[in-house]
Amino acid sequence: MRFLINAATWLALLLGLYLWIRSPWWLLLILVAVGAGAMLLTRRGRQALAVARMGLSTLPQRIGASSVILVGIAGVVGVLVALLAMGGGLAQTLRATGSSDTAIVLRAGSTGELASGLTRGEVTLIAQAPGIARDARGVPLTSPELVVVANLPKRGSSSDANVELRGVGPLARAAHGKVKLIQGRWFTPGLRELVVGSGAEREFSGVKLGDSVRLGSQPWKVVGVFKAGDAHDSELWADADTVASAYRRGGFSSVIVRLARPADFAMLKAALLSNPQLHVMVQTTRAYYAAQSEGVTRVIRVVGISVGVIMALGAIFGALNTMYAAVSARGREIATLRALGFGGLPVVLAVLLETLLLALLGGVLGGAIAWGLFNGYTVSTLGADFSQVVFQFHVSPALLVQGLKWALAIGFIGGIFPALRAARVPVSVALREL
Template sequence: MKRSAKWLGNLGVLVALAAGLVVWIMLPRWGVLAVAVLLGLWLVLTRSGRLALAATRVGIASLPQRWGASSVIIVGIAGVVGVLVAMLAMGEGFAETLNRTGDDDTAIILRGGSQAETNSVISRDQVPLVSSLPGIAQGSDGRPLLSPELSQVISLPSASDGSDVNAQLRGVGPKAWEIRPQVQLVEGRRFEPGLRELIVGDGAHQQFSGLDVGNTITIGNQTWTVVGRFESGDSHESELWADAEIVASTYNRPAYQSITARLAGGGMQALKAAMAADPRLKLDIETTRSYYSKQSEGLTKLIKVLGTVIGAIMAIGAVFGALNTMYAAVAGRAREIATMRAIGFRGLPVVVAVMLETMLLALLGGILGAALAWLVFNGYTVSTLGSNFSQVVFSFRVSPELLWSGLKWALGIGLVGGLFPALRAARLPVTTALRAA
């Protein structure tokens, strides 16, 4: 009966610790600041706090004598923070790349109920109907700024190992340049309508081989010439652009997949209302910012979940490393702790002192892991599959928010890893500790 009660009590403590760790990691900055201020006031203004500070200084002074064991905590927690921040930086970089692709001044039109271009079909006779609707901006020639487009997944050799990987060939209309002014040529020229010519994004140029300006490549059993390279600072840099009509004829595509249009002032509501009033246009419309943000949600959530799970698994290992190290430290300092207890240090100052020492080591590990993640991964360029199963080139983004989250994880691990050794130090009988030493 006593054994069961003890087991249930230990289980309750573990559950409470896990819940507390979750709350701590989710705590906003003002909450962490409030906790730090309250702890600082307690340490400075109360007798127990001042005793805890004195005991902490004694423990920190002895760290050089057990630096090897203490480094286990630092390295373990640095690994947790580094991996966690790197994983989350990948998701944040992917989301930021897609979020930069759209804005609130352009709209994308898809077939009603379609979630992406890949499952959308817009017939050719619907294009002139859409172009005559209100809400679409006019170009310098007085014509509507809209581009009927289609997307084709093609296979190209990877620049890294030569293996075939998916790429996105986008067929665009003549107005695509005015609709997307962020697309700027950095080499070569634009493709000529009616010819099998390509311009390639800078990300695609890095990701795939054979895309230098002047090269010819085979796509859809046809020979295409690369005539230009562009930068856009968004996911379009992962694409190859060509004349929509030539892409359609090459792949026998009788319809388009989407229409991208630049909106006039307040044009979204007018365009949406006009489309809804025409029964021939069973189409959906949203801003490109909203569309590309939705495209990134799934993968971003997956990366965040995987990063958190992997970080949690590694955190468990780091907690056990901290437990072993601090238990050994408490055992090695048994006489020192017993002496402090004998001269008037109560249990609470001893507990706080051991935990502060552990959290200091954890903070050092967190800073080390965060610094390594920032130095190694911030701006590191990779590619992954987008919603159309083509490669999207993007860069890791190690933001201050991610570094802050990593430090909170480090302190949380230190809190859990130092608690039980701290309680053991406080409960250590003075006479037993002095005899054992």
């Protein structure tokens, strides 16, 4: 029977912590406000505050032991927030790449542009579909594109990394919409010339304006730098036919289409899927790049939470040892208070308040360190197409709140058992302890 009670207690504790971590921030504020009101307005609450003030007044004498809790929890929160900020930054970059007024057409069943293949005849049929915007001359705003992967040395490193070389059509800038040239000029069709994304220029060697870089066993001249504010900043762009000739490809990977109106996507999709000469899949670029981000960000999130849990276990044990030692050192003081009429609940609440305060300070410290060191920090990682994506860590307010929730959860587990022990020790036994 006792085993079942203990198992049920642990299950309830874990369920409560899970709900705490998953709760929205506004619900947490309500719970804090209700708890604070109960502490101030009830007799036992005021007793708990009085006991907690006495305990906090002794913190300078226990600064070494108390710092174990603070530093341990700060480390957990800092690492957790940093890892989740990496996943969040990558997802934000990829989701910013797409829009609702552009679409991407791929071979049906393809997992991405590298696995897709479209013939020139199919590209011509796609451009004739309804719902596509046209320029002043009546030409459909489409860009047949060929994506290949090239190797370039990373800046400040001797190792090579994959970079995406995108061959684009003559109307690529109008079809994509967000690409702006910030240095140099656009490439000349038919020549081995490149324009590089601002992120790729920053992360890779040999792709500065005016540099000559060897791709596909041929030299290419960097004639311009562009900025799109999304994942395309990690790419090199060149003329699609020239890339196809250099890499001996006969077709294209995808077609980027600018819609006349976002509402025309359904008409475009229906027309392409109903054409028996085509075997394609159609998505808005927003949906496509959001799907591309899911796998990588899920892995980063799982790794981040796994590392956080492992570190949290260490922080919990540190908090348990510290608070057990603190309760033991204050055993006679707590027993005296109970003999004077302070109940067990105020003692439990007082010990919990002390631990939660230390946990909160540790969470704030860890979040501040993560924000100061990593917010806006630029890195690159392998994306869904096996090429590097340059992005920035994004330490959002939601992540900082998540870190504080983890900190308070660790503090609660680390304080509840010492608190219960302090309340359960018989007064007569505690008064006899040295």
